[in-house]
Amino acid sequence: MGEVMRIFFLGDIVGEPGREAIYKRLPSLRKEEDIDFVIANGENIAGGRGITPKLSIDLLRAGIAVVTTGDHVWDQKEIVDYFPTEPRLLRPINWPEGTTGSGSVVLETAKGKVGVINAQGRVFIQPPLEDPFTRTEREVQRLREDGVKVIFVDFHAEATSEKIAFGHHLDGKVSAVAGTHTHVQTADERILPGGTAVITDAGMCGPHYSVLGRAVDSVVWRFRTGMPTRFPIAKGPVELGGLIVDVDTETGQALAVKRFREIIDEATPAT
Amino acid sequence: MGEVMRIFFLGDIVGEPGREAIYKRLPSLRKEEDIDFVIANGENIAGGRGITPKLSIDLLRAGIAVVTTGDHVWDQKEIVDYFPTEPRLLRPINWPEGTTGSGSVVLETAKGKVGVINAQGRVFIQPPLEDPFTRTEREVQRLREDGVKVIFVDFHAEATSEKIAFGHHLDGKVSAVAGTHTHVQTADERILPGGTAVITDAGMCGPHYSVLGRAVDSVVWRFRTGMPTRFPIAKGPVELGGLIVDVDTETGQALAVKRFREIIDEATPAT
Amino acid sequence: MGEVMRIFFLGDIVGEPGREAIYKRLPSLRKEEDIDFVIANGENIAGGRGITPKLSIDLLRAGIAVVTTGDHVWDQKEIVDYFPTEPRLLRPINWPEGTTGSGSVVLETAKGKVGVINAQGRVFIQPPLEDPFTRTEREVQRLREDGVKVIFVDFHAEATSEKIAFGHHLDGKVSAVAGTHTHVQTADERILPGGTAVITDAGMCGPHYSVLGRAVDSVVWRFRTGMPTRFPIAKGPVELGGLIVDVDTETGQALAVKRFREIIDEATPAT
Amino acid sequence: MGEVMRIFFLGDIVGEPGREAIYKRLPSLRKEEDIDFVIANGENIAGGRGITPKLSIDLLRAGIAVVTTGDHVWDQKEIVDYFPTEPRLLRPINWPEGTTGSGSVVLETAKGKVGVINAQGRVFIQPPLEDPFTRTEREVQRLREDGVKVIFVDFHAEATSEKIAFGHHLDGKVSAVAGTHTHVQTADERILPGGTAVITDAGMCGPHYSVLGRAVDSVVWRFRTGMPTRFPIAKGPVELGGLIVDVDTETGQALAVKRFREIIDEATPAT
Numbered sequence A, B, C, D: 001m002g003e004v005m006r007i008f009f010l011g012d013i014v015g016e017p018g019r020e021a022i023y024k025r026l027p028s029l030r031k032e033e034d035i036d037f038v039i040a041n042g043e044n045i046a047g048g049r050g051i052t053p054k055l056s057i058d059l060l061r062a063g064i065a066v067v068t069t070g071d072h073v074w075d076q077k078e079i080v081d082y083f084p085t086e087p088r089l090l091r092p093i094n095w096p097e098g099t100t101g102s103g104s105v106v107l108e109t110a111k112g113k114v115g116v117i118n119a120q121g122r123v124f125i126q127p128p129l130e131d132p133f134t135r136t137e138r139e140v141q142r143l144r145e146d147g148v149k150v151i152f153v154d155f156h157a158e159a160t161s162e163k164i165a166f167g168h169h170l171d172g173k174v175s176a177v178a179g180t181h182t183h184v185q186t187a188d189e190r191i192l193p194g195g196t197a198v199i200t201d202a203g204m205c206g207p208h209y210s211v212l213g214r215a216v217d218s219v220v221w222r223f224r225t226g227m228p229t230r231f232p233i234a235k236g237p238v239e240l241g242g243l244i245v246d247v248d249t250e251t252g253q254a255l256a257v258k259r260f261r262e263i264i265d266e267a268t269p270a271t
């Protein structure tokens, strides 16, 4: 058995409240939990819609090693040209060949290589992309042939059936598969028989009293009336939703998995 | 303050494994948890597809007071004519006027009246029904005018946004709103400011090692190939997913909420 | 038998090219075709997205008696407050009770009353609205009880199954049902056994060399790459798509139906 | 300039009425219209659901050179194993690599090679397949490198935007693109600037008084009530919907295009 690498994954970061809470809490959390590697999904960090180059830089500076995304990846236009310049910022791997950016990255750490892959589902989510099952499997194989044992996958998808099936599909081939996109943490974290840790959705990092991070009244009004409205980012306490996975660096198998869920009362920026 | 009524809600029961586990475990659980009233969603109890008159009777005999359903309600043809004969079996309330069966029921208990309402969402779920927000609100108002304080709502829906907004919409008007349909329990149970307990999804009662209760290999194969196949109910240990809510019978407000999640190793029928 | 009323219906008007072509061509067309009453769908008249108060006024001044809409009805925010002031501007009738505006109107003409109803489908179209089948039927009944015989329905919907079923549903109860929304005229105009003229889609009034009125290159690029882009209104010749229906004013039945489809080479404003 | 090849394409054949009408009418039509090559979409030929080996053989024997399909391709289980044995029976080309059967075929004729490609859209149609734009383009390139000039594409898709964009995408690269799947013929046949004939939907070959070939009452009842029911194939006169394209065999460009639409009163089998 090799060393144990502890990976901390944070679900969709929503707006300023989400990111400020992370900047404030992450340093202490790293120590408390003895974390080796941090990954976060940043697809909603720019006011709920996408990510900018500056915010991507901020996340990396805050100690997040890899930033994943999802269906909101291109919401901020300037990110398109930024993608090729930052290999630690990922877009789903199953975009068509030739799409800017990359869907995976391998980083060197003190405990060896870590591969991160980002993929997107095709049920109840837009736009239609190439098959995530075959694309991810192919990339996993490529990484493993390159000697990468520790592999973490963020599967950004809506339907529970697709997400659970995807985890089983990769069981024994990757260290962990964390679902994102629904912004609601599920209570089904587990290690599958082949040694892959899974959770259907890691949850979000954003306003706790909200609808997916948005102000409650605006979303309720929309559902009740159907009329167009804006959905401002909600205020108040912030919840951080994520997953902590211990991986055996020699086998790449998950040794332990636990959900992370914390409510941060004052989400003011650290000074 | 009135008495405390403890309500136990069980998410979608899947096939024989799900129902046998309930028949076996429910009696002891009632005592351990001191439960007053049990509600269960039975939309997948007949081999995963709908519910039959016989299975509806079995559930009621097993001590479940009200059986809710969802998009699979009519899967078994003989249930259509059975509906008008059994008021404790509900279909979503937002079916068009004139549809057979009912979407709500009020039962007398030792601790007073309990109202149960079943509604269905409209995002990523078929068929299109009438607006659940207004229909449910109207029914809640009717029940409250009849003096019903304790009201439990099963909102069968897919999208987290619709489900969370729905809970907020009813906050302060009902005792609890439990989501169903995704078959994956969420970790976000809470009591909203107005006193309504909510959870985005209560989870399912069905095979633990499965995709929504179905055999893993068949579903993974379907996603990988797209080819038609059958999805047998999975075997092995069964998980029971649900919610326990303590309600103040005088105000109708939730006093406490906790998720229920248990893995039952041997789901063999009780003898 | 009563008089014959000739109704001319124009499908979704797209942007400036569409409306300018109508302003230019409609006067001569009225004479050539001896038209009594003109209805047009204006949901895309404001640069492809919705309709403004000014453009609504322009259409009515140009001799269009009633303007229908569809899923794009609220795209221009200022139209919301304008709706209650203009009964000849319709939004789909199956929006929830309490929604601003109206889904039907009855106008007096030299040949008697004409009722126009606008409804929206629920398959492959957003947002989810109330059941169009029952809502429209109820409104038709109300109009008929008020002595309105000539009734024209614009059913704004995507799926051919829903559109054709809707026409049959109203057969014998209204004079005509014209589908809109796909922007492509169908070749299936006919009079059903009960005397109702139908067409699955009347087509659009907009740039002929385009994708639904939008510049070809932008839409093709979007489908090829999936990347976000803007979809400018296309240039060049304009096609006018519509339906001409002759109605017996005494019975309300359609006597004749023909598609209207014309390519206008120079869509410059009339001077 | 080369010879002129006249290709006759028939839209989705629905059930026994559709196929019997074709068997009866095709021989005379071939002579009247001087047709060189016949293609038909057979995805609904087996009672509305898929195609069997026997029905595939019947179509080929009736003089149809190539049979295309669509989302209903696998509805009849026995067709799966039959596919590899019959290269003239196509399934959409954008199924994942490794899927049984083929999405294109090249046949020798008296006037040279004819290539036929079948693809499926991804908007409002299931299941999610690989990108049809790139897959079809790649196959077209392969055929052209093999010297095939005359290429006909059946694009089985729902959304008019995707279908029209697809035609433009292939303009100048293939002889014709005919849409299928909606079962309603569109009135927009044309030749694009690059020489490709297109129509958004060729229509169906099935019962004329019906909803997509199904009995009117059953479908209307379904939309009105939402309740499950069976959708029998309708009776009565049959409509044949298709497209006739004249192609220059040297350039592969379309020289002329016309819609074909005919109502056959007695669709009884030829004796």
Ligand SMILES: [Fe+2]
Binding pocket: A012, A043, A044, A070, A181, A182, A183
């Ligand atoms: Fe998100």
Ligand SMILES: [Fe+2]
Binding pocket: A043, A070, A071, A072, A156, A180, A181, A182
């Ligand atoms: Fe997302």
Ligand SMILES: [Fe+2]
Binding pocket: B043, B070, B071, B072, B156, B180, B181, B182
């Ligand atoms: Fe369900």
Ligand SMILES: [Fe+2]
Binding pocket: B012, B043, B044, B070, B181, B182, B183
């Ligand atoms: Fe279910």
Ligand SMILES: [Fe+2]
Binding pocket: C012, C043, C044, C070, C181, C182, C183
């Ligand atoms: Fe439109």
Ligand SMILES: [Fe+2]
Binding pocket: C043, C070, C071, C072, C156, C180, C181, C182
């Ligand atoms: Fe529309």
Ligand SMILES: [Fe+2]
Binding pocket: D043, D070, D071, D072, D156, D180, D181, D182
């Ligand atoms: Fe189809």
Ligand SMILES: [Fe+2]
Binding pocket: D012, D043, D044, D070, D181, D182, D183
């Ligand atoms: Fe079809």
